[in-house]
Amino acid sequence: MKSEIIAVGTELLLGQVVNTNATFLSEQLADLGIDVYYHTVVGDNPTRLEELLQLAESRSELIILCGGLGPTEDDLTKEVVAQHLGKELIQNTEGYKKLLAFFETTKRKMTENNLQQSQIIEGGTPLPNRTGLALGTFYQTKSNAYLLLPGPPSELKPMFVEQVRPLLEQQFPSEEKLISKVLRFYGIGESQLVTDLKDLIATQINPTIAPYAKPNEVTLRLTVKTSDIHAGNQALHALEEKIQARVGAYFYGYGDDYSLPQAVVDLLKEQGKTVTAAESLTAGGFQSALGAIPGVSQVFSGGFVTYSAETKAKLLGIDPELLEQFGTVSKECAEQMAIRARQLVGTDYAVAFTGVAGPDTLEGHPAGTVWLAVASKEGVETKECHFTRDRSAIRNSAIMQGFDLLRKQLLRKK
């Protein structure tokens, strides 16, 4: 089953919007065992869209169009496809009712062109839009299937997951599925990881290994194409074992949505421990990353942002003479921040961050110099780091390093 994705919108060609829809749809289609051969972006131009439809028909069975279903002049996808198929656009009763209800609730005046949104191609299957007003359409001819989806990702994604997936699974049942497993690593660069796994990556055909570098971590996606889910999972498992034997020291978890903060919160919960923080250069970023995790209140109840020497003294009670003697960018300062925060909040662990976010130097230290400390009942562990790149990268690297330090302490307790 060959497919291609066409995104319609001049804003994409002007570089004002990133085509994340193509990425999302490709991932979903891979998962359904449908091959994607092309992504194309074309502007809001009927002639070029028509030419592209002719080309797409000649090379793909499933043609997915996104964007151009809205109420404005520029929104011409539905009209061009209908004309191309020699069909009319007709009002969909359900969609029309929803449109009327929306304008009644919001007390706004409905204009003529809003009616476009509740139209579908005659003979097509309407795809209701739970998070917006423009209906999608699925239309099938003898040789091709057309899928028209709205442009805003907040509308396209739920429509695809809730309605299009079941529809495609029914219309185009696939023998072969792709099964993926994502391994997440912290503390090893992409080039090193790839070097360590070079022969595996080169020789693996099914499953494949795709490394991907993200800020402060690397992921490996193992993907197997199979008609036998059990055998596929076994192949993934066998490959993972080989990988873990080489780079398992840096592995911290599975899945697209997992994260180092989540791994730390999971360990804290498991061990019934609590954490606080005192943050200088990260200014609350570590605690905010904790706060992002639902249910974190079980292990985290608050902490300090001590950005200046003054607040380090005032909020944490650190002796100004110590700061004077060693400076705020020092092992001693990080240690005291962690010890005092732990005492004041009364937690099992406290993580402290002090350093130079940049762009300027501080106390003679270059941007990127960071001291971290983790205090527990066993004492204080510190670490000096030298991060590179810009202010934002330095702060994020420090935050992730803090999570990693704490994670390693927790793992030693298991």
Next chain:
Amino acid sequence: MKSEIIAVGTELLLGQVVNTNATFLSEQLADLGIDVYYHTVVGDNPTRLEELLQLAESRSELIILCGGLGPTEDDLTKEVVAQHLGKELIQNTEGYKKLLAFFETTKRKMTENNLQQSQIIEGGTPLPNRTGLALGTFYQTKSNAYLLLPGPPSELKPMFVEQVRPLLEQQFPSEEKLISKVLRFYGIGESQLVTDLKDLIATQINPTIAPYAKPNEVTLRLTVKTSDIHAGNQALHALEEKIQARVGAYFYGYGDDYSLPQAVVDLLKEQGKTVTAAESLTAGGFQSALGAIPGVSQVFSGGFVTYSAETKAKLLGIDPELLEQFGTVSKECAEQMAIRARQLVGTDYAVAFTGVAGPDTLEGHPAGTVWLAVASKEGVETKECHFTRDRSAIRNSAIMQGFDLLRKQLLRKK
């Protein structure tokens, strides 16, 4: 001048990588007055790439290819384009020297296929790669120009800005340039903004108005195509005046990289004022956003993360009876948090956040219920908000609302 962008890479068609190169290049080309008519993504497949080159030649003068210049088997762009043009690939001396030096420095063994990276198409202009090893190539025939760029954004971007831009400006001098101006709005939704400017958006051809919704804000990009920079700027100015007359109340600043936190820090600096915060559901996110801004230490020295009722009492000294009586999700709690934080840190302003990030309800309040407070010497201003969507969106909306409340107080002082 018509151009198109072809990204080569199966990882893009599998949805593993987002095609941000196309977005970056489109923005740059718009800026150079070069029209982009298509983006295409094709896999690492020589036949399909060759077909695409034939199509591209028939419709575009400038064909930009990115990806597939590396040392692996999959990297076939240079080879396919050379074959298509009937040219050989030849070693570039400078590139070859750099390659040798790299392997000498890193003490790694250079393999045969690494030599691919320092090859260029015979007769083409080599484009050195400051941040990587694979050379780019610019090649011109009578009817078409080809630009081959590396896939990693960290290599493509500097190569384009430092080398390709000057080259294109020289080879294809454009009379007409695009000049853009970005206006940023907070507190008004995209649909409302578009409705308020409907007639302007519909009738404007040059300059154009492109609205773009981001989380918690909307931007308008005004773009004029002109050969006369002065006249272009005047047209932008005249259009902006019309827009400001209608929706100026929500406007907070200019530019792609400006932000509400930056606007607040600018105002605080201007007025010589300082700020602190006490954060419950946002857990340090407001302070971390302040910390992201270089030079913020002039106006911000630290604050509190009080995620639980216990830390609200312990760190801020809020009477537990007050929390008992009104609950932590209350006007009274927010007020006390702001008042106490301001006293403890000794600042001009303090912003407090308390509420329900979700997904669960808290003290009977649904997720999204948030109380904010801004304390100053004049007293405390509070605001109750009801945000929608998920935990992350609720926390971010609260943070931005906090910046907006403070910004409005500061503007009243001007």
